[in-house]
Amino acid sequence: xxxxxxxxxxxxxxxxxxxxxxxxxxxxxxxxxxxxxxxxxxxxxxxxxxxxxxxxxxxxxxxxxxxxxxxxxxxxxxxxxxxxxxxxxxxxxxxxxxxxxxxxxxxxxxxxxxxxxxxxxxxxxxxxxxxxxxxxxxxxxxxxxxxxxxxxxxxxxxxxxxxxxxxxxxxxxxxxxxxxxxxxxxxxxxxxxxxxxxxxxxxxxxxxxxxxxxxxxxxxxxx
Numbered sequence: 435x436x437x438x439x440x441x442x443x444x445x446x447x448x449x450x451x452x453x454x455x456x457x458x459x460x461x462x463x464x465x466x467x468x469x470x471x472x473x474x475x476x477x478x479x480x481x482x483x484x485x486x487x488x489x490x491x492x493x494x495x496x497x498x499x500x501x502x503x504x505x506x507x508x509x510x511x512x513x514x515x516x517x518x519x520x521x522x523x524x525x526x527x528x529x530x531x532x533x534x535x536x537x538x539x540x541x542x543x544x545x546x547x548x549x550x551x552x553x554x555x556x557x558x559x560x561x562x563x564x565x566x567x568x569x570x571x572x573x574x575x576x577x578x579x580x581x582x583x584x585x586x587x588x589x590x591x592x593x594x595x596x597x598x599x600x601x602x603x604x605x606x607x608x609x610x611x612x613x614x615x616x617x618x619x620x621x622x623x624x625x626x627x628x629x630x631x632x633x634x635x636x637x638x639x640x641x642x643x644x645x646x647x648x649x650x651x652x653x654x655x656x657x
Contacts, residue, residue: 526552577602587604
């Protein structure tokens with residue numbers, strides 16, 4: 435397998451065609467080796483348009499999966515992290531998206547509820563010398579106020595309802611990405627806030643991804 439040719443094919447055939455045209459994002463996909471964040475048994479599919487199981491995710495009972503490469507790149511483009519930005523990532527997983535955010539942002543606070551996956555992310559990030567990330571073990575499905583306000587927030591699992599706490603965590607000018615809804619109807623949304631209480635929401639695309647553990651749900655109607 436020609437790794438570099440496979441990487442180029444991924445960028446040109448999957449990612450550019452999905453409206454990802456920011457050259458800094460495209461360059462970053464060559465700089466951060468995705469195949470080194472993928473479980474060894476799935477490395478040959480590291481550049482495929484697939485969600486791949488995360489090493490340790492199944493054995494730990496989480497069943498977590500990496501996003502497709504085009505979704506990782508599209509979300510990075512939409513959030514457009516800057517070097518001065520304070521970033522919150524809910525769900526570290528393999529650490530690959532964490533690494534992309536760290537290369538673009540100022541400091542990333544990544545929260546993982548599964549200790550085994552947190553350790554996997556720590557190893558992967560450490561191996562690649564990513565030092566502007568603080569990893570936390572905890573449940574951030576309904577908010578993480580400890581290092582707020584944040585300029586960028588990304589939820590790597592879906593949530594049936596977007597908790598209001600996340601909007602309260604955003605700094606003026608902040609951007610938040612979340613996949614909201616329940617299967618089979620989920621929408622990837624980008625929320626931007628110009629000031630406290632002044633936020634606007636844009637639907638980006640439809641998708642279905644696994645929910646965050648302990649995600650917030652709408653109250654169920656009871657007779």
